Amino acid sequence: MTPAVTADETRQVLDVDGVSVRLAGRPILDEVRFAIEPGEFVGLIGANGAGKTTLLRVILGLQAATAGSVRIGGKPAAHARGLVGYVPQKIQLDPDMPVRARDLVALGLDGNKLGIPLPSRGKRKLVDEMLAAVDALRFADERVGNLSGGEQQRVMIAHALISKPRLLLLDEPLANLDIRSAQEIIELLSKRFAKQQQVSVLISAHEMNPLLPVLDRIVYLAAGRAATGTTEEVIREDVLSSLYGHHVDVLNMHGRILVVAHTDEGFQVLAGDDRAAEPGHPDHSRTGMQA
Amino acid sequence: MFAAFMINAWVTASIVAVIAGVVGFFVVLRGAAFVADAVPTGAFAGAAGASLLGINTLIGLGVFALAGSLGIGWLSRKARRDVATALILVMMLGLGALFLSFTVEYSSEIFSLLFGEVLGVSSNEIVPVAGLAVVCVLAIAVLYRPLLMSSLAPESAAARGVRLSMVELAFLVIVGLATSLTLPVVGALLIFSLMIGPPAAARAMTNSPLAAIGLSVVLALVTVWVAIAASFETNWPIGFFVGAGGAVCYALGRLVGHWRRSRIRVRPAVA
Ligand SMILES: Nc1ncnc2c1ncn2[C@@H]1O[C@H](COP(=O)(O)OP(=O)(O)O)[C@@H](O)[C@H]1O
């Protein structure tokens, strides 16, 4: 007898079920719960220090959860490595490295394998197609370290997608991009990959405004907990106030949404601004920390 | 200069150049130059210990090189690698000082470890060096992709199942063995210059990683060949010429890199 599975569960690409994480004795995530379906474009929104990177690392199996579980394509995360592509927050591509954009993309295909890669026409074609899909073919033979931030993000997206994962995780890919490059990356991810190719995308950001028009759903992290739903369902004063555990205002400033808390000294922007930070979160300039 | 007794020198130095060119590429890529300097320098203490006990110095070198590499790998899980390396280096040097103080005569054998005696290599010293070369080059070939990927995008490599700490440890052991076991033949100075100069030059000359490794081997070979010939002609120490050759390689690489960059045309913007 196979256990009964509802149609909903089989459709889910990612199921995060009550994940809690403590780091160095401090609670970082508290019973985070959400699911993603094929082709959904989901924003993981939270201020610096809210736990976005930690949550992505749990999904990838790089960080153990204190409680809860993660299932990918119905399988435990540990058995689903091939189903997930990852674009990390920090990439160390310095201009001295003799590595072309196409080398990095090819490593996405078989970088975990042993031995010298044998050149093959099929593989070259696959790499070229992937580079073309992210509009990176024109700098395929340049050093990755010499490319601009937006170009490097395209190459990293190609690197993450060439193994044909069903779920793509991106950690703050827009953080260091100018507005135009950010818009191009958002367009690429939401139209070409999420909607056309049905890749589920989970993209983290501390600045949600550029993403709001295209997100199918939001996972909003604050105080270690998550609120999930469409933008209209989540970015509301009652929902966010109960998430933060104190009253917050949601302001619409000429189409730009700010989440604001009133304090004794005045008010503090919690989200919607580049300087937004988790209340009481220590300085991020500390070394050795995952920002 | 091609007399029978010189053949051994040519052969040995060429083998060492191949090791240095291949392993050195990743030493430079991963910023591990300090490790490549510290492990053989510290392993010298193992040779001193071995000569004190009256056993083969090669065994002392190997054991200390291995222990040093593993120690650096173990410590650098928690601390920066350069700090871990320095710590291991001073511990090994301290032991070396102790061992030497027990040694009655100042062993010229140990002295030669720093500067090598490549012109006096005997045929039976070639075999272990050749064996080592095969092991090192094979190990780098097997680990090529994980090494490259973990140097470029460590977190995405980890997400793909590459065990970063195992790759780093294996790499440190390769570097430790490659540098230390070639010491008695070519000296610390020679192997270290060859591991840094040619690979650093090669990476400025090409954009492809495999081509850079090939170029790095070629530059290392040319450096040792020129150094042997120059040393034979002038009677100056070979270490001087290899050191100078490494620096010349590096300068050449910078020049070629500069020239290549100035040639890059402005990319047409997308329509
Ligand atoms: N290895 C760690 N040990 C202890 N605390 C950590 C560690 N990594 C991250 N943290 C803390 O966990 C919190 C969440 O971090 P992170 O997930 O990087 O946030 P975000 O990606 O949203 O900016 C921060 O307060 C951070 O200081």
Ligand SMILES: [Mg+2]
């Ligand atoms: Mg982060």
